[in-house]
Amino acid sequence: MKRVIIGMLGTRLDTGIFPSRWDEWRPSVSLFQHEELLFDRFEFLAEPQYTKLRDQVADDVRLISPETELRHHEVDFGRDPWDLEKVYSVLHDWARAYPFDPEREEYFVHITTGTHIVQISLFLLVEAGFIPGVLVQTAPPNGGTRPKHKAPGRYALIDLDLSKYDALSTRFAKDQGETADFLKSGIATRNRGFNTLIDRIEQVALRSQAPVLLTGPTGAGKSHLARRIFELRKQRGGLRGSFVEVNCATLTGDTAASALFGHVRGSFTGAQKDRPGLLREADGGLLFLDEIGELGLDEQAMLLRALEDKTFLPVGADRPVKSDFQLIAGTNRDLREAVVKGRFREDLLARIHLWTFALPSLAQRREDIAPNLDFELERFSGSQGRKASINREARQAFLRFAESPDTPWSGNFRDLNAAVTRMATLAPRGRIRVEEVEEEVLRLRESWKRPGGGITRTEEYDLEDLLGPAAEEIDPFDRVQLAHVVAVCRRSKTLSDAGRELFAVSRQKRAVANDADRLKKYLARFQLDFARCRE
Known part of the structure; x- marks a missing residue:
């Protein structure tokens, strides 16, 4: 892997124009004087008014380490370099725009140079995952500011005490809030339990590559949330591959192993060419196995090996292949009960059970129906290319029905999506009226009826x-x-x-x-x- 160092020009410590500068300890230059600390690339940040000093330091770095590629980046903190929000915002925007590739490169962040505000801002960006790197601090050999010798000094990995920097907490909390909002697709959910759940998922998504298990009834949004987790990790530089989704209930018989793990030509009747399989397609990305409880025991064993060793055998192959992917599994079943009944491997459950999140049904989030109604209207407008809306009386009528304790929402968000789609499609010029709401209420009630009884309810509770x-x-x-x-x-x-x-x-x-x-x-x-x- 290539090693990349990110550093800020030190306008005081990095100074020096005459030949005597080599007798001085300069932190940015000293980074490249350690034989055991070699870097392939230097991302050199500097304010626009210090271009001459930046070029001098860059020339000295090239002289010491000609194999290191230098890239200049201009960061403008404005008139006040001690403005907390301004400095953090500039560095935050730079980090969000930088094309990090942790699969191929290892990143280090030099925090000796720059003001204390710059140093703390860089620390926060690393801790929040915006910069996937390791913090490095350099120091002169004897602890002095400018010793008169050519020794490179010392370096160390560090951790900072942020207790005195609470002034940045507001901006930091805003970043976290934006991440949670992204996972919720911008829906202003009012359910406290669901908000807490999303906060936990946000922390895990950015800090862990271990498998995640999403449980909950059909239609609760497991597939949608899995895709949002992938998009978040892709955005933050954690993943370079694709999002691959499969419903395990559709994998039956002899084709299940072939679909997941691939096969070689001639391994069975009909195998006329090699097939890579979904696990290999997800290499470097995220694999979402919905309804994982429907997977056969043989495929479960192969999946367990793929998770533990990052290798597996395609059907008919005699050599294992590699695939490094993150797994998100979804289920609407109690996998513990499936283990007791011999339908699910206990060792696989233990492997995917590290991070388990139970998504509530729509009936358990009735206070969130109103914002989700708006979300579905916007989604319909975007997909159909024409505006969809609902008038005030119709909205009140629909919410009276939707939020009532008697309304089961047995299909969860799929029912809500289907209801909005039908109403918006039938509404004149896309504006839903009371007439469309009343017709849809009757349609929903009819769809929830089951032979021999009334409306079905999702009310079984352990x-x-x-x-x-x-x-x-x-x-x-x-x-x-x-x-x-x-x-x-x-x-x-x-x-x-x-x-x-x-x-x-x-x-x-x-x-x-x-x-x-x-x-x-x-x-x-x-x-x-x-x-x-x-x-």
């Missing part, structure tokens, strides 16, 4: 996750009832909303309904409360 061993002490009759009650609580905004749904019939016969108190007392029988059910 009481063992909530109660632990105490769940085994509950009679089967009570378990069914309690599971339903917990599911209603989880999709309701308040205790009163849940009570109104659960006691919708009996409350009509009471002079004073007091649904919330009835539900509170019921939950207390099992040492539960509404807040715990919602966790």
Whole structure:
């Protein structure tokens, strides 16, 4: 790998024009005087008013290390080089525009030169992942400022104490907020639990290359989020390859291994030419295996080896091939239960279970339906090339239905996307009216009906996750009832909303309904409360 050093011109320490300058310790020059610290390229940052000094230092570096390529970059901090926000903004913009390639190059950041504001800004950019590098500090041999000798001095990897630099926290928090907003596709989600989830995913996406497991019901947005994670890592320079997505439920029989791992010509009937396979296609990129629980046991074993060794055998091959990819797996099943039933390998689950994130259903995020409605309208407008909107009365009517505790949203965001697509398509000039909303409500209710019953609900809940061993002490009759009650609580905004749904019939016969108190007392029988059910 090539080694690249990024450094700022030191307007005081790097100075020197006469031959006597070689008797002085100059930090930017000293970087190239260490025999064991060789660099292939020097990205040299300087303010525009110091061009003459920059050129002198560059000439001296070329004299010492002619094999090092020098690239000049002009950074203009304006009139006040001690302006925290200005300096960080300029360096931040430079880092975002730089074509980092961590797969082929190793980066170092020299933070001895420049003002303290420049040094701290560079530190923050490295810590935030905008510069995927290692911090380097240089110093003269005896700790003095300008010793009279030609020794290169010392260098070290460092860590800084940021406790006194809280003035930068606002800008740093803004960068983090922009990253989280990117993962949410710019949707102003109001669900606190989902916001916390996205914050955690953002941290993992930028700091870890380990597999990620996304769980949640069908239509909860696993595929969309996986692609956003890929785009984020691609943007930050962490990945150079492609995004490869496959639904494992479509991989059946003898073709499953061939699709994933490839095959060689003649390995089986119909194999008329070599096939690279999806794992090799994802080399250097991200592989998203949706519904990984549907993968066969043989393919699971091959996948485990590919994750651990970065190698695998294509079907019919006698030599392993390499592929270095990051895995994101998705499932709507309980893989722990699949392990117990012998349908999923325990060692593979252990390998992909390091980072597991459970995506909530749309019914559990009813407060986010309004911003997602706007998002779907914008997405329809972009894909169809014509404006789609909804008038005020229609919007209110749709949200009354969509946010109601009685609306199951069994297809989650896929149902919402389909609803908006149909309404916008049928609306005159793309402006949705109450008429389109009423027609769509009837269509959705009909689509959720199942033979022999009413509207389907996504309300099965594993009481063992909530109660632990105490769940085994509950009679089967009570378990069914309690599971339903917990599911209603989880999709309701308040205790009163849940009570109104659960006691919708009996409350009509009471002079004073007091649904919330009835539900509170019921939950207390099992040492539960509404807040715990919602966790």
